[in-house]
Amino acid sequence: MVATSMDSLKEKILDKLEHLSENAQQEVLDFVEFIEWRKNRQEHQLSVFSDKSDEGWLETDLSNLGSYEAYDWQPGELGEGLPVKYVPGKGVVIVEE
Secondary structure, three states, X not given: OOHHHHHHHHHHHHHHHHOOXXXXXXXXXXXXXXXXXXXXXXXXXXXXXXXXXXXXXXOOOOOOHHHOOOOOOOOOOOOOOOOEEEEOOOEEEEOOO
16 A cells, blocks of 8 residues: 555544544444554464474475375373464464463
8 A cells, every 4th residue: 555545544544433432432442452462463473483494394395295104193192282373474383372
């Protein structure tokens, strides 16, 4: 977005806010604060595994994984870990609870 269209968007938002009740304006403020919180949380999650050394194995061809036999995990072999998820373009990140 260029600056003029951004200014236009801000003007539209401000115009709409002026016509809302104070309670509705408070709801809008709460929502904007939630969006900021969510953005900061996502940035923190994505920064957990931002090390360039992890990118190599994340970009490898895993199409032949089906050719391996399944491993039978024995009791006690797996410890408790942290929950993770894959974010395209970023890699594996820890999911904060």
